[in-house]
Amino acid sequence: xxxxxxxxxxxxxxxxxxxxxxxxxxxxxxxxxxxxxxxxxxxxxxxxxxxxxxxxxxxxxxxxxxxxxxxxxxxxxxxxxxxxxxxxxxxxxxxxxxxxxxxxxxxxxxxxxxxxxxxxxxxxxxxxxxxxxxxxxxxxxxxxxxxxxxxxxxxxxxxxxxxxxxxxxxxxxxxxxxxxxxxxxxxxxxxxxxxxxxxxxxxxxxxxxxxxxxxxxxxxxxxxxxxxxxxxxxxxxxxxxxxxxxxxxxxxxxxxxxxxxxxxxxxxxxxxxxxxxxxxxxxxxxxxxxxxx
Ligand code: GUN
Numbered sequence: 188x189x190x191x192x193x194x195x196x197x198x199x200x201x202x203x204x205x206x207x208x209x210x211x212x213x214x215x216x217x218x219x220x221x222x223x224x225x226x227x228x229x230x231x232x233x234x235x236x237x238x239x240x241x242x243x244x245x246x247x248x249x250x251x252x253x254x255x256x257x258x259x260x261x262x263x264x265x266x267x268x269x270x271x272x273x274x275x276x277x278x279x280x281x282x283x284x285x286x287x288x289x290x291x292x293x294x295x296x297x298x299x300x301x302x303x304x305x306x307x308x309x310x311x312x313x314x315x316x317x318x319x320x321x322x323x324x325x326x327x328x329x330x331x332x333x334x335x336x337x338x339x340x341x342x343x344x345x346x347x348x349x350x351x352x353x354x355x356x357x358x359x360x361x362x363x364x365x366x367x368x369x370x371x372x373x374x375x376x377x378x379x380x381x382x383x384x385x386x387x388x389x390x391x392x393x394x395x396x397x398x399x400x401x402x403x404x405x406x407x408x409x410x411x412x413x414x415x416x417x418x419x420x421x422x423x424x425x426x427x428x429x430x431x432x433x434x435x436x437x438x439x440x441x442x443x444x445x446x447x448x449x450x451x452x453x454x455x456x457x458x459x460x461x462x463x464x465x466x467x468x469x470x471x472x473x474x475x476x477x478x479x480x
Contacts, residue, residue, distance in 0.1 A: 188445050188446060188447075188448050188449070188450075188451060189338075189449065189450045189451075190450075190451065190452070190453060191334055191338055191340075191415075191417065191450050191451060191452035191453075191457060192452075192453070192456065192457070193334065193452065193453075193456050193457040193458060193459065193460035193461050194456050194460060195337075196333065196334050196337035196338065196460075196461060196464075197460040197461055197463065197464050199337060200333060200337065200464045200467075200468070201242070201245060201246050201464070201467070204246045204467055204468070204471055205245070205246045205247050207471060208246060208247035208248065208471075209247065211474070211475075212247070216474075217249075217276070218247050218248055218249050218474070219248045219249070219278050219279070219470045219471050219473065219474035220248065220249040220250070220251070220276060220277050220278050220279070220470075220474070221239070221243050221248055221249070221250045221251075221277075221278065221279045221280075221281070221305065221466075221467075221470045222250070222251045222252075222253065222271055222277045222279065222280045222281075223236050223239055223240065223250065223251070223252050223253070223280075223281050223282075223283060224253045224254075224255070224264070224267065224268075224280070224281070224282045224283065225252060225253070225254050225255070225283045226254075226255045226256075226257055226259055226264065226282070226283070226286055226287065226290070227255075227256070227257030227286075227287060228257070229285065231423075232283045232284075232285070235283065236252060236283050238463060239281075239463065239466060240252055242463045242467060243467070243470075246467055248467065248470060248471075251277070253267065255267075257287045259290075260289075261289065261290045261291060261294065261295075264282075264286075264290060264295060265294065265295070265298050268280065268282070268295065268298040268299055269298065271303070272298075272299070272300040272303060277303065278303065278305075278470055278473040278474040279303055279304075279305030279466075279469060279470040279473045279474075280299050280300075280303045280304070280305070281305060281306045281466070282295050282296075282299070282306075296308045296309055296310075297309060297310065301323075301480050302473070302478070302480045303473060304323055305323055305326075305466060305469035305470050305473055306323070306325060306326060306466070306469075307322065307323035307324045307325040307326070307329070307359070307469065308325065308354070308355075311480070312324075313359065316359060316362060316363070317362055319366050319367065319368070321477070321478040321479075322478065323469045323472070323473075323478070324359065324363065324465070324469070325355055325356070325359050325465070326462045326463070326465035326466040326469065327355060327356045327360075327398075327419060327458065327461075327462045327465060328356060328359045328360040328363050328465070329464075329465030329468065329469065330458060330460075330461030330462045330463070330464050330465035331360065331396065331417055331419075331458060331461060332363060332370050333461060333464055333465065333468065334417075334452070334457075334458070334461045335370040336370060338450065340370065340415060340450060341369070342364065342369065342370045342371060342372060342373050342394065343369055343371070343372035343373075344372060344373075344374075345373050345374070345393035345394050345415075346373065346374045346376070346391065346392045346393045346394070347364045347373035347374065347375050347376070347392060347393065347394040347395075347396065348375075348376045348378055348388050348389045348392035348394070348395050348396070349361050349364070349375060349376070349377050349378065349395075349396045349398065350378045350379075350385070350389070350395070350396070350397045350398060350399045350404070350405070350438070351378075351379065351397070351398035351399035351400070351419075352377055352379040353398065356398040356419055357377065357379070357396075357398045357399075358377070360396055360398065361375050361377040364394070364396075373393075373394065376388050376392065380399075385409070386408065386409040389405065389409045389410060390408070390409055390410060390411050391411065392411070392414065393411075393413075393414060393415065394414070394415045394416075394417070395409075395410065395414055395415070395416050395417070396417045396419065397416070397417070397418050397419060397420060397437070397438035397439050398419035398420070398438065399420070399438055400420055400422060400438065401420070401422075401438055402420065402422045402424055402436035402437070402438065403436060403437075403438070403439070403440040404420075404438045404439070404440075405418075405438055405439040405440060405444060406440050406443065406444070407440065407443040407444050407446075407447060410444050410447050410448065411447070412447050413447075413448070413449045414447065414448050414449065415448065415449055415450045415451070416439055416444060416448050416450070416451040416452070417451075417452050417457075417458060418437035418438055418439040418441070418451070418452050418453070418454050418457055418458065419437075419438065419458050420436065420437040420438030420439070420454060421435050421436075421437065421454060421455070421458075421459055422435070422436050422437075422438075423435060423436075424436040435454055435455045435459075436454065437453070437454030437457075439451070439454070441453060441454070
Protein backbone atom coordinates (compact mmCIF):
# COMPACT_ATOMS: atom_id res chain seq x y z
CA UNK A 188 0.00 0.00 0.00
CA UNK A 189 1.28 3.48 -0.91
CA UNK A 190 0.07 6.62 0.78
CA UNK A 191 -1.31 9.52 -1.28
CA UNK A 192 0.32 11.82 1.23
CA UNK A 193 -1.17 15.30 1.05
CA UNK A 194 1.62 16.69 3.23
CA UNK A 195 4.28 15.69 0.70
CA UNK A 196 2.31 16.65 -2.43
CA UNK A 197 1.13 19.99 -1.03
CA UNK A 198 4.64 20.93 0.14
CA UNK A 199 6.05 20.34 -3.35
CA UNK A 200 3.24 22.31 -5.06
CA UNK A 201 3.68 25.14 -2.55
CA UNK A 202 7.41 25.27 -3.19
CA UNK A 203 6.80 25.49 -6.96
CA UNK A 204 4.22 28.25 -6.53
CA UNK A 205 6.41 30.23 -4.13
CA UNK A 206 9.21 30.15 -6.74
CA UNK A 207 6.79 31.44 -9.39
CA UNK A 208 5.69 34.27 -7.11
CA UNK A 209 9.32 35.25 -6.48
CA UNK A 210 9.91 35.33 -10.24
CA UNK A 211 6.81 37.53 -10.75
CA UNK A 212 7.85 39.95 -8.03
CA UNK A 213 11.44 40.16 -9.27
CA UNK A 214 10.02 41.24 -12.66
CA UNK A 215 8.22 44.11 -10.91
CA UNK A 216 4.76 42.51 -10.81
CA UNK A 217 2.74 42.50 -7.62
CA UNK A 218 2.12 39.11 -5.93
CA UNK A 219 -1.21 37.28 -6.46
CA UNK A 220 -3.98 38.58 -4.18
CA UNK A 221 -6.85 36.45 -2.84
CA UNK A 222 -9.84 38.06 -1.13
CA UNK A 223 -12.07 35.93 1.12
CA UNK A 224 -15.45 37.02 2.42
CA UNK A 225 -16.65 35.38 5.61
CA UNK A 226 -20.20 35.92 6.85
CA UNK A 227 -21.07 35.06 10.45
CA UNK A 228 -19.14 32.84 12.86
CA UNK A 229 -19.49 29.27 11.59
CA UNK A 230 -16.71 27.34 13.36
CA UNK A 231 -15.65 25.18 10.41
CA UNK A 232 -15.71 28.20 8.04
CA UNK A 233 -13.51 30.17 10.47
CA UNK A 234 -10.98 27.33 10.43
CA UNK A 235 -11.02 26.96 6.62
CA UNK A 236 -10.66 30.68 5.97
CA UNK A 237 -7.86 31.05 8.53
CA UNK A 238 -6.05 28.19 6.79
CA UNK A 239 -6.53 29.82 3.36
CA UNK A 240 -5.09 33.12 4.64
CA UNK A 241 -2.12 31.35 6.30
CA UNK A 242 -1.35 29.32 3.16
CA UNK A 243 -1.47 32.45 0.99
CA UNK A 244 1.25 34.00 3.16
CA UNK A 245 3.35 30.83 2.95
CA UNK A 246 3.58 31.03 -0.85
CA UNK A 247 4.02 34.82 -0.92
CA UNK A 248 0.47 35.75 -1.94
CA UNK A 249 -1.36 38.70 -0.50
CA UNK A 250 -4.73 38.02 1.07
CA UNK A 251 -7.60 40.07 2.43
CA UNK A 252 -10.26 38.77 4.75
CA UNK A 253 -13.52 40.70 4.79
CA UNK A 254 -15.84 39.76 7.63
CA UNK A 255 -19.53 40.52 7.96
CA UNK A 256 -22.01 39.85 10.75
CA UNK A 257 -24.61 37.27 9.78
CA UNK A 258 -27.16 40.10 9.85
CA UNK A 259 -25.77 41.45 6.54
CA UNK A 260 -28.39 41.71 3.80
CA UNK A 261 -28.10 39.98 0.47
CA UNK A 262 -28.01 43.38 -1.27
CA UNK A 263 -25.08 44.57 0.88
CA UNK A 264 -23.13 41.40 0.15
CA UNK A 265 -23.83 41.66 -3.60
CA UNK A 266 -22.69 45.31 -3.53
CA UNK A 267 -19.39 44.33 -1.88
CA UNK A 268 -18.83 41.63 -4.51
CA UNK A 269 -19.44 44.19 -7.26
CA UNK A 270 -16.79 46.49 -5.73
CA UNK A 271 -14.24 43.66 -5.56
CA UNK A 272 -14.99 42.63 -9.15
CA UNK A 273 -13.86 46.12 -10.17
CA UNK A 274 -10.80 46.24 -7.93
CA UNK A 275 -7.72 45.56 -10.08
CA UNK A 276 -5.57 44.91 -7.02
CA UNK A 277 -7.54 41.69 -6.28
CA UNK A 278 -7.13 38.60 -8.49
CA UNK A 279 -9.37 36.04 -6.83
CA UNK A 280 -12.53 36.26 -4.70
CA UNK A 281 -14.18 33.57 -2.61
CA UNK A 282 -17.28 33.84 -0.46
CA UNK A 283 -17.00 31.13 2.14
CA UNK A 284 -20.02 28.79 2.30
CA UNK A 285 -22.37 28.12 3.98
CA UNK A 286 -24.16 31.47 4.01
CA UNK A 287 -27.12 32.38 6.24
CA UNK A 288 -30.26 30.85 4.66
CA UNK A 289 -31.67 34.33 3.90
CA UNK A 290 -28.90 34.88 1.35
CA UNK A 291 -29.15 33.17 -2.03
CA UNK A 292 -25.98 31.15 -2.72
CA UNK A 293 -26.90 31.13 -6.40
CA UNK A 294 -27.12 34.94 -6.59
CA UNK A 295 -23.82 35.32 -4.74
CA UNK A 296 -22.11 32.73 -6.95
CA UNK A 297 -23.31 34.41 -10.13
CA UNK A 298 -22.37 37.89 -8.86
CA UNK A 299 -18.67 37.00 -8.71
CA UNK A 300 -16.89 37.84 -11.94
CA UNK A 301 -16.01 34.52 -13.69
CA UNK A 302 -12.46 35.87 -14.12
CA UNK A 303 -12.06 36.17 -10.29
CA UNK A 304 -14.07 33.05 -9.45
CA UNK A 305 -11.18 31.00 -8.01
CA UNK A 306 -13.71 28.65 -6.35
CA UNK A 307 -14.86 27.69 -9.86
CA UNK A 308 -18.51 27.75 -8.80
CA UNK A 309 -19.83 30.25 -11.41
CA UNK A 310 -21.95 28.57 -14.13
CA UNK A 311 -19.58 30.04 -16.76
CA UNK A 312 -16.68 28.16 -15.19
CA UNK A 313 -18.67 24.93 -14.73
CA UNK A 314 -19.92 25.18 -18.33
CA UNK A 315 -16.41 25.72 -19.62
CA UNK A 316 -15.18 22.78 -17.56
CA UNK A 317 -17.80 20.52 -19.21
CA UNK A 318 -16.43 21.50 -22.62
CA UNK A 319 -12.78 21.03 -21.52
CA UNK A 320 -12.10 24.74 -22.06
CA UNK A 321 -9.73 26.84 -19.90
CA UNK A 322 -11.57 27.57 -16.62
CA UNK A 323 -11.29 27.63 -12.85
CA UNK A 324 -11.92 24.14 -11.48
CA UNK A 325 -13.40 23.85 -7.96
CA UNK A 326 -10.59 23.58 -5.43
CA UNK A 327 -11.17 20.06 -4.10
CA UNK A 328 -11.47 18.30 -7.47
CA UNK A 329 -8.52 20.37 -8.73
CA UNK A 330 -6.51 19.40 -5.64
CA UNK A 331 -7.27 15.72 -6.28
CA UNK A 332 -6.03 16.05 -9.89
CA UNK A 333 -2.86 17.74 -8.60
CA UNK A 334 -2.38 14.95 -6.06
CA UNK A 335 -2.72 12.29 -8.82
CA UNK A 336 -0.29 14.29 -10.95
CA UNK A 337 2.23 14.58 -8.12
CA UNK A 338 2.27 10.81 -7.48
CA UNK A 339 2.31 10.09 -11.24
CA UNK A 340 -0.82 7.95 -11.04
CA UNK A 341 -1.91 7.05 -14.54
CA UNK A 342 -5.71 7.08 -14.76
CA UNK A 343 -6.29 6.56 -18.50
CA UNK A 344 -8.57 3.63 -19.26
CA UNK A 345 -9.37 2.95 -15.60
CA UNK A 346 -12.83 2.57 -14.11
CA UNK A 347 -13.64 5.22 -11.50
CA UNK A 348 -16.51 5.21 -9.01
CA UNK A 349 -17.33 8.51 -7.38
CA UNK A 350 -19.59 8.45 -4.33
CA UNK A 351 -21.53 11.70 -3.85
CA UNK A 352 -22.88 14.16 -6.41
CA UNK A 353 -22.38 17.52 -4.67
CA UNK A 354 -21.87 20.67 -6.76
CA UNK A 355 -18.52 21.26 -5.03
CA UNK A 356 -16.92 17.81 -5.27
CA UNK A 357 -18.71 14.74 -6.68
CA UNK A 358 -20.35 16.24 -9.76
CA UNK A 359 -17.32 18.20 -11.06
CA UNK A 360 -15.01 15.30 -10.15
CA UNK A 361 -17.10 12.95 -12.31
CA UNK A 362 -16.69 15.31 -15.28
CA UNK A 363 -12.95 15.79 -14.74
CA UNK A 364 -12.22 12.07 -14.45
CA UNK A 365 -14.17 11.43 -17.67
CA UNK A 366 -12.60 14.23 -19.78
CA UNK A 367 -9.95 13.49 -22.38
CA UNK A 368 -7.09 14.62 -20.10
CA UNK A 369 -4.47 12.95 -17.93
CA UNK A 370 -5.46 12.64 -15.10
CA UNK A 371 -8.83 11.74 -16.66
CA UNK A 372 -9.86 9.37 -19.46
CA UNK A 373 -11.69 7.16 -16.95
CA UNK A 374 -14.93 5.26 -17.33
CA UNK A 375 -16.84 7.02 -14.57
CA UNK A 376 -19.77 5.84 -12.48
CA UNK A 377 -21.28 8.61 -10.34
CA UNK A 378 -22.90 6.96 -7.32
CA UNK A 379 -25.28 8.72 -4.94
CA UNK A 380 -27.94 8.15 -2.28
CA UNK A 381 -30.29 6.48 -4.80
CA UNK A 382 -27.67 4.10 -6.23
CA UNK A 383 -28.70 0.44 -5.96
CA UNK A 384 -26.09 -1.98 -4.67
CA UNK A 385 -23.32 0.59 -4.43
CA UNK A 386 -20.85 -2.01 -3.17
CA UNK A 387 -21.12 -3.96 -6.43
CA UNK A 388 -20.10 -0.79 -8.34
CA UNK A 389 -17.21 0.21 -6.06
CA UNK A 390 -15.85 -3.35 -5.79
CA UNK A 391 -15.45 -3.45 -9.60
CA UNK A 392 -13.71 -0.05 -9.78
CA UNK A 393 -10.01 0.68 -10.22
CA UNK A 394 -10.39 4.10 -8.56
CA UNK A 395 -12.87 5.07 -5.83
CA UNK A 396 -13.38 8.68 -4.78
CA UNK A 397 -15.50 8.87 -1.62
CA UNK A 398 -17.15 12.27 -1.18
CA UNK A 399 -20.42 11.69 0.63
CA UNK A 400 -19.60 12.99 4.12
CA UNK A 401 -20.42 9.80 6.07
CA UNK A 402 -17.60 8.73 8.40
CA UNK A 403 -16.11 5.28 7.70
CA UNK A 404 -18.75 4.55 4.99
CA UNK A 405 -16.46 2.71 2.53
CA UNK A 406 -15.69 -0.73 4.00
CA UNK A 407 -13.09 -3.30 2.93
CA UNK A 408 -15.69 -5.58 1.26
CA UNK A 409 -16.61 -2.70 -1.09
CA UNK A 410 -13.06 -2.38 -2.43
CA UNK A 411 -11.12 -4.60 -4.85
CA UNK A 412 -7.50 -5.64 -4.34
CA UNK A 413 -5.13 -3.04 -5.81
CA UNK A 414 -7.70 -0.21 -5.90
CA UNK A 415 -6.78 3.47 -5.68
CA UNK A 416 -8.91 5.07 -2.95
CA UNK A 417 -9.28 8.81 -2.47
CA UNK A 418 -11.05 9.99 0.67
CA UNK A 419 -12.66 13.43 0.52
CA UNK A 420 -14.59 13.14 3.80
CA UNK A 421 -13.73 15.33 6.75
CA UNK A 422 -16.33 15.02 9.48
CA UNK A 423 -15.73 15.98 13.10
CA UNK A 424 -16.51 13.01 15.30
CA UNK A 425 -16.28 12.79 19.09
CA UNK A 426 -13.06 11.30 20.44
CA UNK A 427 -11.87 10.64 23.98
CA UNK A 428 -8.26 10.47 22.73
CA UNK A 429 -7.85 14.16 21.82
CA UNK A 430 -7.72 17.27 24.00
CA UNK A 431 -10.40 19.01 21.94
CA UNK A 432 -12.77 16.04 22.35
CA UNK A 433 -13.16 15.48 18.62
CA UNK A 434 -11.17 14.19 15.66
CA UNK A 435 -11.52 14.29 11.88
CA UNK A 436 -12.98 11.20 10.24
CA UNK A 437 -12.86 10.34 6.55
CA UNK A 438 -15.51 8.54 4.47
CA UNK A 439 -13.26 5.47 4.29
CA UNK A 440 -12.75 2.80 6.95
CA UNK A 441 -9.02 3.40 6.48
CA UNK A 442 -7.58 0.72 8.79
CA UNK A 443 -9.44 -2.12 7.05
CA UNK A 444 -9.46 -0.71 3.49
CA UNK A 445 -5.80 0.39 3.27
CA UNK A 446 -4.24 -3.12 3.19
CA UNK A 447 -6.19 -3.88 -0.04
CA UNK A 448 -5.17 -0.68 -1.85
CA UNK A 449 -2.34 0.14 -4.23
CA UNK A 450 -2.77 3.80 -3.20
CA UNK A 451 -4.94 5.45 -0.56
CA UNK A 452 -5.22 8.99 0.83
CA UNK A 453 -5.39 9.47 4.61
CA UNK A 454 -7.65 11.79 6.66
CA UNK A 455 -6.36 14.12 7.90
CA UNK A 456 -3.27 14.76 5.77
CA UNK A 457 -4.77 13.92 2.38
CA UNK A 458 -7.29 15.70 0.17
CA UNK A 459 -7.89 18.52 2.70
CA UNK A 460 -4.36 19.82 2.20
CA UNK A 461 -4.71 19.52 -1.57
CA UNK A 462 -7.91 21.60 -1.61
CA UNK A 463 -5.84 24.56 -0.48
CA UNK A 464 -3.38 23.86 -3.30
CA UNK A 465 -6.26 23.89 -5.82
CA UNK A 466 -7.35 27.30 -4.54
CA UNK A 467 -3.81 28.71 -4.56
CA UNK A 468 -3.19 27.41 -8.11
CA UNK A 469 -6.43 29.04 -9.28
CA UNK A 470 -5.40 32.32 -7.64
CA UNK A 471 -1.99 32.18 -9.30
CA UNK A 472 -3.63 31.50 -12.67
CA UNK A 473 -5.94 34.48 -12.06
CA UNK A 474 -2.97 36.74 -11.27
CA UNK A 475 -1.23 35.58 -14.43
CA UNK A 476 -4.46 36.17 -16.40
CA UNK A 477 -4.02 32.72 -17.90
CA UNK A 478 -7.67 32.37 -18.81
CA UNK A 479 -9.39 34.82 -21.13
CA UNK A 480 -13.14 35.20 -20.61
N1 GUN B 1 -17.30 25.70 2.02
C1 GUN B 1 -16.89 24.41 1.97
N2 GUN B 1 -16.06 24.22 0.93
C2 GUN B 1 -15.94 25.42 0.31
C3 GUN B 1 -15.20 25.87 -0.82
O1 GUN B 1 -14.50 25.11 -1.50
N3 GUN B 1 -15.32 27.19 -1.13
C4 GUN B 1 -16.11 28.03 -0.43
N4 GUN B 1 -16.20 29.29 -0.83
N5 GUN B 1 -16.81 27.66 0.63
C5 GUN B 1 -16.72 26.35 0.99
